[in-house]
Amino acid sequence: MSVVVGAAIVRDRRGLAGRRRAPAAMAGGWEFPGGKVEQGETEPQALVRECREELGVLITVGSRIGPVVDLAGGGRAGSRVLKVWLASIEPGGATDPQPLQEHDQLRWLAPEELSSVPWLPADWPVVHALADRLATSRPLAGGRVGGAVLVGDTVRRPTGPWTPAVHALMTQVRAAGVPGVPELLGLDQDGREVLRFVPGRTVGDAAAVPPVFSGPRVAEQVGGWLRELHEATCRFDPGEREWRRGRLSRRRGQVVCHNDVSPHNVVLDQDGALCAVLDWDMAAPGDPRDDLAFAAWQFVLCHGLSAQEEAEGLRSLATGYGADRTDPVAVLDRVAPRLRGAVRFMRRGAASGDEGLQRLLATGIPEATEAGALAVLARREALVRLL
16 A cells, blocks of 8 residues: 655644645645655654655654545555644754745645635545644644644543553552642543643743753652652552553562653643653553663753763752662663663554654654663763762
């Protein structure tokens, strides 16, 4: 089956449409930017490449939207299809799309304007789905796997086979008094999980002034939160369940780790206090040291800080978790193995069809993570001397 992918790029509750230059049969028709998936590419990787080539921007691919559209025409039904994905433009590079190849004009269209242009027939079913989505929701910042939208005072997120186990975990630790666990409200009619929206800003908010993605106060709060989570999950035995990392049970000495405590997923209130930890989909039974190691990388070691600042951040993280439980050198020594494990997990999951992990592959996260593991090993001796 041949797959054509399109990107429904959204910004400020407007969708991006492009007018075709050619061929003659399509010229003047409007479409979602995209193109054919090439051999060896995942669908999100193809979208990232196509938008870079056609528009000059780097996108983050979200969840699928609308139906799969049959493009076979007079050929065999289902032999060529169109799939459209929600997307947003990554900050940091070019942020204004340009009509570089396939299009002679681009327009940002509000929900009520989407029907004002002559869309190509294949795109119309997705246009209707996008209009409904834009009219009732807006994409949320935070997270990297994608797909979260705000609807009223609730957040809607995609689900998967791991969702029942994750929801059981969240319900248990919230009841145990762990702070910052979002309130679950069930599933909506589209099968998405519904959570109560938590106001605040993610630690990784690029617009924050001054930037707050790192620093001893944040690191210490994260360490303290992880200790509370791990202590609560010592009393939570879910049995053998399906998690995103596979079918697992909690073994002796393990806790249930969040596995993705990062600046994208930690929300601060206006006073800089941790008020929520988001995106629990990666949670699974595991070694508590791995949660600490991942937090050390995300909050301390991947931001180009000085060695002295990194040492201070590692000490703060370990202090928050408890000097009776760990020390900063032990946390540091766990980072490179944890990162390499994350790379194996991302690649294995993407190969098995996990769309969220395919989006991470499309934006080069595994390669950056591998480079991070090597960089931590290269700096280890200098950091140990300071610690």
